[in-house]
Amino acid sequence: MSRSSKDNPRRFYGRRAGHKLHASQAALVESLLPEIRIDPSRRIKDLRNLFPNDVNEVWLEIGFGAGEHLLWQARENPETGFLASEPYINGVAKVLTAVDRDRIGNVRLYDDDVHHLFDGLPDNSLSRVFVLFPDPWPKKRHNKRRIVSPFLIAHLARVMPPGAELRFASDIPDYVDWTLRYMQNSPTFAWTACTPDDWRRRPPDWPETRYEKKAVEAGRPAAYLSFRRI
């Protein structure tokens, strides 16, 4: 199904800023962010052209928080290009600091709602997408704010080719059920788990995030779901 952001029934509900940025972070937001920022109004023919070095494929992380997972994946996979969106500027600033310090060339950022990006992305252009510990919105009346929705799934189905992988994690059982329900109702993705360990254990190529650490310490184990684009 083709969707346009003009149909977007959603808006961003989370926090955009926390404590004041350090002077060095504010300087990077001014200088480095414009250099590596994805322009959502630009239609991009081949996402690989966004990166200065050759990349074989492109992955997307939605809501990267403080960026631990994104930076780990970018360092581990130098031949993959990473698009990553996060409206929380303090998280963006943390990633900019690491990108600048370690000269990480395979990350491109969008400092706002990921839904704005989809219109500019070509069909079948992302071979992996991560949605890790999305904001839980546990109250029933807030459930509709959850980022996993038929709207997001329709966008992902267009930009991910058959065989591409969607990784989702949450420590909120109701959100895990919610995601399984929506994904299993979608003819475009299949859950890959065969045994309970496939979703109870985090795979070795999937590092812990800050949010996950807090959840596990608070006694809330996570579920790790992997879906294959059919």
Ligand SMILES: C[S@@+](CC[C@H](N)C(=O)[O-])C[C@H]1O[C@@H](n2cnc3c(N)ncnc32)[C@H](O)[C@@H]1O
């Ligand atoms: C609970 S935090 C988890 C952060 C990180 N993935 C982790 O595991 O530590 C969820 C993040 O998703 C971001 N987020 C929420 N809605 C978003 C949207 N529409 N587009 C991009 N990011 C979003 C929030 O700003 C927040 O940083």
